[in-house]
Amino acid sequence: MTKLHVLKVFVGEDGRGGNPLGVFLDAGAWDAEKRQRIATELGFSETVFVQDADRAEVRIHTPAVELPLAGHPLVGTSWLLRREGLDVPVLRPAAGEVPTWVDGDDTWISARPEWAPEFDMRQLPSPADVDAHPGAGPDEHLHVWSWEDESAGAVRVRVFPTRMGIAEDEATGAAAIRFGALVQRPVTIHQGVASRIVVQPGDDGTVAIGGQVEYVESREHFDA
Template structure:
């Protein structure tokens, strides 16, 4: 097995939750896209990220069935991990483009754009209870981000994410890219409570940029 570490990203304030992330810290171990896709499928995490050059922030992201130009929880997670190892870059460079990254207390932040996360459809429900009652996955096709207000005035959201790609990921525990899309649609800062116990913070910055922050820890 290729050397890798596993993180939990977007953990809640009580330390629970978080979406598992596989990180291959030496991407030269797996040089080709086909080989990387096979390894991501074998590992089975919702995403696996390959660090090709820590000093430059060059990274490459895969689900079990597809390569992604941008994804929130892999970028927050790898930024946190590089920081823990004294290698944090100020910019990460997935294939979508340059992604600024920084820390604020125990939160690690990245900045991205909704168009980098195309194909993720949001759907508002009348209550958090309706979101909680959805089967995993709900009927239908295509990436679905189901959400409802917990506190509209306070910007608190309940959300669940269903990739519906046909691979083994039935539900994503926490998804930064979908949070970017929702924040761009609503045009306001959000505190998103997703999955079983995860927390995602977002802030629109203007000109289409969205900040996404969360906590991470070793799995």
């Protein structure tokens, strides 16, 4: 058996929301086929498989595909590795090196937008229109958004990455990275039920995203 750590990432200001994440800290011997099977069985929007904890080498799977980069898995894994006593200045997913740090209660990563999956980003007239959106078809990466308060940089978002095997994502860091590159200004995203993602575009073309993480539980997982 192997221990599965379950977290919530991008928890909202009121303690609600947060995207569930599964993390295996000792999965270096597992091949891609096994990782995908386990991620599909677990059903989290993403599951992280740490291949080398000291070097923070990780692989990320949705229920349907492996991703070279994803936001909430990297933020959550950075937080968890620090909780386990490891100094983590850089994460190493398949896409490349991703700097990570802590500022107050928020854990941050910074990455190049082109490393993230592309999304069909559609601005809607109001947050109410975002809330009322019916969702996406079976093979889309749909991101709908509206300003809650444009002057304050507050944004209402929902994301429907059905192509990844996810009907709706509670908090999507990769989409937040793409969105930061689109609007080129600091914003705070309120996504899903109650999740919060802080976004800060950099001068070098990267985009940083941050948020709060909570530990939910650990489970013994039969990995045969």
